[in-house]
Amino acid sequence: MNAVIELAGVSKTFAGARVLHDLTIAIAEGSFTALVGASGSGKTTTLKLVNRLVVADGGTVRVLGDPVDSLPVTALRRRIGYVFQGIGLFPHMSVAENIGITPRLLGWDRARIAQRVAELLKLVALPADYAVRLPAALSGGERQRIGMARALAAGAKIMLMDEPMGALDPVTRDRLGRDYRALHGALGLTTLMVTHDIQEALLLADRVVVMAAGRIVADASPRALLEGGAAPEAAALIEVATRQSAEIAAMRAGSADG
């Protein structure tokens, strides 16, 4: 399988503090990879290296085989979708204008943009009449659906997601996660998602990369991680997740018995 994102020997230092150490990872086309780790583990920095929101000090970052600094940064970003916890919808623009921003920057004509916006609203399961609303009139979950639609609008096949559901309530989070997972498969996307929630990672991704202190400490499928044998940092995360699930299941069983 082709690697669409490759990081080789990448390091990064912020204000004297080293946040990434000689990091190497390849992301295969069509994969759904979760980057998991505690705050400060370097997972968000790793993600942002891909669309050059962060520039590496050393090593190489390639997207679709080309080093990221070999083409204009705007061209690079217009072919990569980016979805993050802050969402960052443009508050003075309608939903349609928000979704259509990258096509507009790419110079698409109005009719083509309007058609694409209609397609995307359907894709993210929102009513067509949302097109004329302003972001302030939407719920948090609806806003992030628009954020995802905006990221996909110009036909990006690579999606970078930074805690995309971090600010949502658990029910909305669960639904949006499942819906995105389905989109990922249907559109043949390659997704790299940062999350600190190991359960979310285990449920959505087909590959989980655990980071600690700027290094990769585990890299396996969810099933392999659950079966054990991972590094201590990863094992601890898995242990918490499985124990909490078991405790909740036991509680439920107890109340059903009583």
Place this chain on the structure above:
Amino acid sequence: MDERFAPALAALPADLAAHIVLSAAALVLGMLIALPLAAFAARRPRLRAVALGLAGVVQTIPALALLALFYPLLLAGSTLVRPLGLSLPALGFLPSLMALSLFAVLPMLRNGIEGLIGLDPAVLEAADAVGMTAWQRLRIVELPLAAPVVMAGVRTAAVWTIGTATLATTVGQTCLGNLIFTGLQTEDWVTVLVGCIAAALLAITVDALLALVQRGVSPRKPARVIAGAGLLIAGVIAALAALAPGTHTRYVVGAKNFGEQFILAALIRDRLAATGAQVEVRSGLGSAVAFRALAASDIDVYVDYSGTLWTNVMGRTDTPAPAAMRASITRWMTATRGVRVLGPLGFENAYALAMRRDRAAALGVRTIADLARVAPRLTLGADLEFLGRPEWRAIAHAYGLHFAASRAFSPTFMYRALGDGTVDVISAFSSDGRIAERDLVLLTDPAQAIPAYDALILLSPARAHDMRLVRALSPLIGSITPERMRTANLSVDRDAGKISPDAAAALLAAPPVRRNAGG
């Protein structure tokens, strides 16, 4: 309509139109400086601090001083560009525009920067991530979102500019300040009021229209933006149209900032206008500004006083006899400045020290020497210039004068202060009609520390040999006796039954009693 409003209302349209054009030009120029600077400096903390600091320093300079400072700067600039065959007008519109634009920068710069750095970082990150260039991010995201805050800064700047523009009168720019300053000097409160109310109404109207634009930019109501901006632009165009015929002025008559000067400027204007010439009066000029403006040919003619030229312009400290002084002034002016002294009007307006008759009698003061004995217990009231003038230093030095305190007033308030005992002695002008009216005594000057102050007509280097001007004004030489000038001055300065400087000039012109100028 009350009779007393007529002269002020007649002058209002021209003053208002000039005020609008000046304010609008200054605001637009200020915006062209402030907004790009705000956009450039917003994300550069060090530059931001420097820019805000500089704009803040400009704001602490009194507006009047900033206007006056541009005069010598432009004169120096004019010297620099002269080899290129260019000249900069150092008086009037250009210095007013520059000073007012600088004043307008701070509120727009501060709000521009605050509007830009106060934006949601998530929105800016999204703008970068969707692939906007820096310019696209500014145009599509940052400016529209910062617009309400930026517009608030523009509104503040507009109100400040319209208010401060009234001071442009002092550097010879016609504006609503002409009504205010002329009215203040002649205690014509109706004229002052007309000027103040017009400036206030203009500021309120412009602020309301800009508020309409501001409310239009945030919730995206283009109709409001178009209506507000359209009305503003229409106002400026109407003002420009109103001014257009007046721009081809042939002669510019200068006047300093007191009643006698207003009357003489009106007299000169009327004589020139009678020849069919276009004439403009620039009144309210500071003493030093008036002479420099004449030497630079920014104004064509004005009346100054021999003692003032002798001490302040030529820097002399001796006090020769009046005729000898006039002769050497005439030679010096021609030789060093190219300024022509057309001749004396026939009266003197000397600096003098005056007291209330009862107070002087009680203290036993008749001469300045007498005054020096009791001065340490007395308060001196002076006009705004006197304490800074070499004449005052000469008098103080010659008699060893030391007052307990000294206070500066505009002339009309100085007389009030003497009347109610706030001050004991004032710096008066010998041609002032109020001296007789208020029964004041002028203290004699046995040491002859005060030079003569013969009123002289001065012509600029460019007009020194303008025959139309010379022919029109020569009949004024020696034609105004001290008594006639004092009567004319009193007619505009007195509290009850006062007349306008224009009417006083007409009275003064009525029976031109020809008299020998006496050298």
